[in-house]
Amino acid sequence: AQSVTQPDIHITVSEGASLELRCNYSYGATPYLFWYVQSPGQGLQLLLKYFSGDTLVQGIKGFEAEFKRSQSSFNLRKPSVHWSDAAEYFCAVGVGSARQLTFGSGTQLTVLP
Amino acid sequence: SAVISQKPSRDICQRGTSLTIQCQVDSQVTMMFWYRQQPGQSLTLIATANQGSEATYESGFVIDKFPISRPNLTFSTLTVSNMSPEDSSIYLCSVDRKNNEQFFGPGTRLTVL
Numbered sequence: 001a002q003s004v005t006q007p008d009i010h011i012t013v014s015e016g017a018s019l020e021l022r023c024n025y026s027y028g029a030t031p032y033l034f035w036y037v038q039s040p041g042q043g044l045q046l047l048l049k050y051f052s053g054d055t056l057v058q059g060i061k062g063f064e065a066e067f068k069r070s071q072s073s074f075n076l077r078k079p080s081v082h083w084s085d086a087a088e089y090f091c092a093v094g095v096g097s098a099r100q101l102t103f104g105s106g107t108q109l110t111v112l113p
Numbered sequence: 114s115a116v117i118s119q120k121p122s123r124d125i126c127q128r129g130t131s132l133t134i135q136c137q138v139d140s141q142v143t144m145m146f147w148y149r150q151q152p153g154q155s156l157t158l159i160a161t162a163n164q165g166s167e168a169t170y171e172s173g174f175v176i177d178k179f180p181i182s183r184p185n186l187t188f189s190t191l192t193v194s195n196m197s198p199e200d201s202s203i204y205l206c207s208v209d210r211k212n213n214e215q216f217f218g219p220g221t222r223l224t225v226l
Contacts, residue, residue: 032213043205044156044217051213090155099144099209103156 002027004093006104013081014112021076021107023091032094033074034101035065039087047089050074061085086111115140115208117218125224126196133192134221136206141186146215147179150203159204162189196225 003026013019025031032051036044048059055067065076074091091104116139126132136145147159160168160181168181182190193200203220210216 034215036217043219044207046214046216049214094213094215099213099215100146100158100161101156101215102158105155 002031002093002095002102004091004102004104006089006091006107008107009105010108010110012110012112015083016080019076019078019081019085019109021089021091021109023074023076023104024072025074025091025093026072027093027095029095030069033065033067034092034094035059035063035074035076036090036092036103037061037087038090038106044090047076081109081111083111083113085109115142115210115216117206117208117216119204119206119218119221121221122219123222123224125226127226128197130196131192131194132196132223133190134204134206134223136189136191136218138187138208142208142210143186144209145183145189146207146209147181147189147191148205148207148217150205150220152201156205159191193223196223198225201225 005024034049035047038044047063050057050067058064063078088106088108090106092101094101118137120135145162148156150156158171159174160170162168162181162183164183180192201224203222205220207215207217
């Protein structure tokens with residue numbers, strides 16, 4: 001069965017600093033990979049996805065992620081964090097038709113002024 | 114993206130009672146999913162709801178506890194039966210689109226006393 005690991009439970013960065021959130025997956029083939037963001041009291045919003053092709057994918061709100069097959073990773077990055085980025089971020093993997101998602105445990109991002 | 118609404122948005126219920134959560138989508142979709150997010154935890158898939166057939170439940174979830182209906186291609190309900198405080202969670206429905214993206218509803222925050 002597939003699994004997703006987000007090793008960082010909580011990350012704190014200063015506004016304007018760069019950000020990288022880690023995600024590792026376990027699956028026998030190339031999975032579909034997703035990053036979602038959940039703001040307090042809000043539902044989940046899809047930031048970006050990787051299915052195939054270019055391993056560097058661009059998403060909304062200035063986020064990008066890079067798929068590295070050799071490391072089984074799909075890390076999320078942003079060059080300059082804004083205070084509004086404070087939220088919880090979930091990495092997810094979908095197998096088969098990507099219709100069933102397995103989520104990581106999430107990383108809580110705090111942004112300091 | 115899909116517009117997904119859930120009712121109720123939140124509820125406080127007594128132990129032993131049942132609550133039915135509704136999920137309405139603005140367009141026809143093949144598959145709908147129900148997830149549970151326990152306090153401070155990630156999302157766990159409860160079941161997949163297909164129109165015209167029985168829902169498919171994940172390990173650890175059973176139909177007697179979480180009966181699901183899917184009467185048409187835009188609507189589904191999840192019932193949390195014989196509730197206990199351990200059922201206090203956010204329950205989210207999601208739908209997948211043709212490009213294999215899942216969109217989530219705003220969630221139903223359930224508190225069981």
